[in-house]
Amino acid sequence: MDILRYTAFSTDPSGGNPAGVVLDASGLDAAAMLAVAAEVGYSETAFVTGRDGGQGGGGRGFDVRYFSPRAEVPFCGHATVATGVALAGHLTGPGELLFRTRAGEVPVTVAAGPDGVMAATLTSVDPQVHPVGEAEVAEALRLLDWRAGDLDPALPPRIAYAGARHLVLAVRTRERLAALAYDFEGLAGYMTERDLTTLQLVWRESADTFHVRDPFPVGGVVEDPATGAAAAAFGAYLRELGEVPPSATLTLHQGADLGRPGLLRVELRAGDRRIRVSGAAVPLP
Numbered sequence: 001m002d003i004l005r006y007t008a009f010s011t012d013p014s015g016g017n018p019a020g021v022v023l024d025a026s027g028l029d030a031a032a033m034l035a036v037a038a039e040v041g042y043s044e045t046a047f048v049t050g051r052d053g054g055q056g057g058g059g060r061g062f063d064v065r066y067f068s069p070r071a072e073v074p075f076c077g078h079a080t081v082a083t084g085v086a087l088a089g090h091l092t093g094p095g096e097l098l099f100r101t102r103a104g105e106v107p108v109t110v111a112a113g114p115d116g117v118m119a120a121t122l123t124s125v126d127p128q129v130h131p132v133g134e135a136e137v138a139e140a141l142r143l144l145d146w147r148a149g150d151l152d153p154a155l156p157p158r159i160a161y162a163g164a165r166h167l168v169l170a171v172r173t174r175e176r177l178a179a180l181a182y183d184f185e186g187l188a189g190y191m192t193e194r195d196l197t198t199l200q201l202v203w204r205e206s207a208d209t210f211h212v213r214d215p216f217p218v219g220g221v222v223e224d225p226a227t228g229a230a231a232a233a234f235g236a237y238l239r240e241l242g243e244v245p246p247s248a249t250l251t252l253h254q255g256a257d258l259g260r261p262g263l264l265r266v267e268l269r270a271g272d273r274r275i276r277v278s279g280a281a282v283p284l285p
């Protein structure tokens with residue numbers, strides 16, 4: 001079994017979010033995949049468990065599962081980008097792919113940029129945005145050691161989903177976002193009870209540019225350096241609030257506070273509820 005290693009949402013191996021990729025996991029059960037993900041130690045490892053026409057077939061549809069070091073997750077954006085680029089480089093070439101995930105079908109388009117670096121665009125499943133109670137928000141703030149006054153009143157808390165569930169909390173200042181230290185086990189328990197994959201912590205720099213951070217204790221990781229699933233959910237959140245026009249392209253900066261800067265592009269299209277998230281991916285040495 002070959003375990004490939006890529007970083008997603010960066011053209012620099014020292015940036016973005018590393019992901020493991022297993023292009024032929026047809027012989028692995030869930031326990032084996034979890035063990036591999038734990039050994040790799042990245043926030044997620046993606047496993048291609050089937051292919052149209054079989055593992056040796058030429059189809060462009062793939063069954064994909066995602067595991068953190070602690071548990072399986074229904075969908076992972078950065079590992080999807082990494083897997084799309086890995087498939088394009090090793091099996092399929094660039095073009096259109098279809099990933100069948102626990103969250104649903106996710107189209108993926110892979111193309112080479114002018115510099116030759118491969119990038120992938122994923123199209124989310126149908127997103128959802130839900131209100132969240134004041135008591136739940138207060139408990140999350142307590143676990144983060146934040147105050148209600150730290151929050152940006154123009155961007156109220158919500159639960160957002162585009163393949164996985166995220167609690168969106170927006171803060172008034174970049175300094176508050178940068179100063180992140182939290183109760184790891186307490187937040188993990190809070191998130192497990194509510195089926196949350198990450199917290200999407202956000203600061204708005206401008207109308208279409210945001211800085212984000214994503215604690216991920218339920219996966220056994222303090223923080224995710226670049227989170228494509230949360231980026232898709234955040235695009236749906238902004239549209240639900242009327243903070244973006246029907247067609248818009250957003251830029252999300254993530255990972256700088258961890259020393260692994262990454263860049264995520266989020267695209268909304270009029271007449272299409274789905275959210276598109278794009279980013280480059282490069283092999284790790």
